[in-house]
Amino acid sequence: MQCPKCRAPMHTYNRNGVQIEQCSGCRGIFLDYGELESLTRLEAQWSQPAPPPPAAPQAYPAPPAPAWGAPHGGHGHHGHHGHHRSKSFGHMLFSS
Amino acid sequence: MTPAPLLRALAARARAAAHARSSACPCGAATLADRPDGIVVRHADTVAKAHPPDSDPAELAGRLTLATRLPGILLPPLDPTPLALHGRLVTFWPYGAPVDPDDPDAAPWEAAATLLARLHRTPAPRGLPPMRGPAKAARAVARLREAGPHPAAASVLRAWATLPPWARAEAPMPHTSTLCHGDLHLGQLVRRPADGPWLLIDVDDLGTGVPAWDLARPAAWYACGLLPPEEWNRFLAAYREAGGPAVPVEGDPWPALDVTARALTAQTAARAVAKAVAAGRPLDEVEQSVVDACDRMATVPPQLAQEHTK
Numbered sequence: 001m002q003c004p005k006c007r008a009p010m011h012t013y014n015r016n017g018v019q020i021e022q023c024s025g026c027r028g029i030f031l032d033y034g035e036l037e038s039l040t041r042l043e044a045q046w047s048q049p050a051p052p053p054p055a056a057p058q059a060y061p062a063p064p065a066p067a068w069g070a071p072h073g074g075h076g077h078h079g080h081h082g083h084h085r086s087k088s089f090g091h092m093l094f095s096s
Numbered sequence: 097m098t099p100a101p102l103l104r105a106l107a108a109r110a111r112a113a114a115h116a117r118s119s120a121c122p123c124g125a126a127t128l129a130d131r132p133d134g135i136v137v138r139h140a141d142t143v144a145k146a147h148p149p150d151s152d153p154a155e156l157a158g159r160l161t162l163a164t165r166l167p168g169i170l171l172p173p174l175d176p177t178p179l180a181l182h183g184r185l186v187t188f189w190p191y192g193a194p195v196d197p198d199d200p201d202a203a204p205w206e207a208a209a210t211l212l213a214r215l216h217r218t219p220a221p222r223g224l225p226p227m228r229g230p231a232k233a234a235r236a237v238a239r240l241r242e243a244g245p246h247p248a249a250a251s252v253l254r255a256w257a258t259l260p261p262w263a264r265a266e267a268p269m270p271h272t273s274t275l276c277h278g279d280l281h282l283g284q285l286v287r288r289p290a291d292g293p294w295l296l297i298d299v300d301d302l303g304t305g306v307p308a309w310d311l312a313r314p315a316a317w318y319a320c321g322l323l324p325p326e327e328w329n330r331f332l333a334a335y336r337e338a339g340g341p342a343v344p345v346e347g348d349p350w351p352a353l354d355v356t357a358r359a360l361t362a363q364t365a366a367r368a369v370a371k372a373v374a375a376g377r378p379l380d381e382v383e384q385s386v387v388d389a390c391d392r393m394a395t396v397p398p399q400l401a402q403e404h405t406k
Contacts, residue, residue, distance in 0.1 A: 063318075063329050064348045066357065068393040070321025070385065089322055089382050090200040092364070093313075094283040 102182040113188045114142035146184040155225045159299040171295045192286025206334040207294035213340030216307040220275040227278035227305035230265040233363040240366035243373040248387040252365045255390035263359045274307045307342035312356035320389045354399035
């Protein structure tokens, strides 16, 4: 078939069982009825997270924090702090 | 910047004091700090400190005497009497090994908390002046106002406005019977000898007041998402374990910490914004997180500190 936009020939590709037509000129993609939904469904299955690992046992419950606290601060989101343990963080703990 | 004659005179005095202590001095000299509020010079095992220009001699004398009397909590000076040098009061101290600023994981949270709890439990001598924490926070905010326009300044000032007058140094502190350090951060801990126990240094802000002020920096760092919950827990648990009176023995500590943690967050943000304006640079990620906390603070009224059994 010809590309409805630039009239160049379109080639058929198979992506995870879905036939899609791509234009050899403008690289535009043509989807038949239902193909977008099929791709979306496949994508959702692909990116669905693995079941979460069991929570690491904590020595203490997460300590309370004030209402104005950082959204993740003090709620046991351990990974959140990694990027803050930078040099400037270290030095902030040392200045008055 | 420090006038060169003062720095030179201070270095010479440190050298003389070091040589008076040891006939075999390796003569290693360094300037440890050179800030408007204090210059610290090291010569081998001896440190000389020029106190802030506005230091009151009688108040400093009282603070130095206290450091001499609490050698297990505060590093004692070599001589409790300050020397006048180029219009500044100068004191001499043994050198102590500091916390490594490049290794926050090695921070001695338990030692800091235990020293504070012991300080807070020590009866305050009569005549000791008030702790200077609120005055320093107010000064940081005053400098922010003078620094010139910055988009984050309004957030910091709104957060500051949520505080009660005492926390802004506009009224006396509500409780003035507890001995407080007044300016706790990780640069205020040294070990002497280097493998010995930790001690608190810097008596300039020492005095009587609200002990929660001394817990407020770690509390603020935790609230701003900068200090991981585990480390905050270690600090708080050690303080409680040592019988510190600033927070209830168990349960939510925030009613007791909210005002002071807000004050230190606003102070830290004010300093950061004023520095960024002076340097013509943007806020870094850490500074921005403290300003963001100020933003949120303005929408939440302060928690009322409830009286608790001490």
